[in-house]
Amino acid sequence: GEDVEQSLFLSVREGDSSVINCTYTDSSSTYLYWYKQEPGAGLQLLTYIFSNMDMKQDQRLTVLLNKKDKHLSLRIADTQTGDSAIYFCAEKGGSYIPTFGRGTSLIVHP
Amino acid sequence: AAGVIQSPRHLIKEKRETATLKCYPIPRHDTVYWYQQGPGQDPQFLISFYEKMQSDKGSIPDRFSAQQFSDYHSELNMSSLELGDSALYFCASSPSTGADEQYFGPGTRLTVT
Numbered sequence: 001g002e003d004v005e006q007s008l009f010l011s012v013r014e015g016d017s018s019v020i021n022c023t024y025t026d027s028s029s030t031y032l033y034w035y036k037q038e039p040g041a042g043l044q045l046l047t048y049i050f051s052n053m054d055m056k057q058d059q060r061l062t063v064l065l066n067k068k069d070k071h072l073s074l075r076i077a078d079t080q081t082g083d084s085a086i087y088f089c090a091e092k093g094g095s096y097i098p099t100f101g102r103g104t105s106l107i108v109h110p
Numbered sequence: 111a112a113g114v115i116q117s118p119r120h121l122i123k124e125k126r127e128t129a130t131l132k133c134y135p136i137p138r139h140d141t142v143y144w145y146q147q148g149p150g151q152d153p154q155f156l157i158s159f160y161e162k163m164q165s166d167k168g169s170i171p172d173r174f175s176a177q178q179f180s181d182y183h184s185e186l187n188m189s190s191l192e193l194g195d196s197a198l199y200f201c202a203s204s205p206s207t208g209a210d211e212q213y214f215g216p217g218t219r220l221t222v223t
């Protein structure tokens with residue numbers, strides 16, 4: 001079945017850029033998503049990208065997609081302490097149900 | 111903008127009891143999804159409904175059932191609760207666009223004692 005992999009932790013200094021990486025195996029992926037989850041809260045949709053695009057920018061967020069390598073990344077510019085959260089990558093292919101990664105815990109320290 | 115509403119936000123039940131969780135999707139969203147998230151886990155898909163009909167089924171135990179009503183709200187019914195059912199339960203809704211992007215509610219934290 002489909003598999004989505006993410007590293008578990010990322011630690012950055014406030015003001016630096018964060019890059020969260022994700023790899024997936026489903027070659028029929030159509031859309032890929034990034035969600036943010038703060039403790040005890042629901043998942044907040046940050047952005048998504050169609051598989052025929054290779055980049056999407058939205059304010060401090062930049063999504064890069066390398067479809068050949070099945071690699072997705074989320075770059076957060078000027079990372080702030082409020083960005084500390086778990087970030088989930090998800091992909092949707094032939095099924096209507098997205099497959100989620102295990103999440104990357106982003107820790108931002110002063 | 112209106113978001114997905116879930117109730118209750120917290121629920122404490124004893125083993126073998128039943129629980130009903132409610133979800134009110136974003137207006138004009140025609141698909142509702144239910145997820146279960148254990149501590150430190152990614153959301154596990156349980157079941158979804160499109161236009162009030164069950165559309166996909168994931169790892170939902172037979173003790174659980176769900177339905178979507180004519181006003182598009184959905185309920186997840188859980189019976190014979192077990193300690194392992196303690197988790198966060200999320201509802202999400204999506205519009206009928208190509209991306210089918212999901213908008214999650216704040217979740218119901220179920221604790222089974």
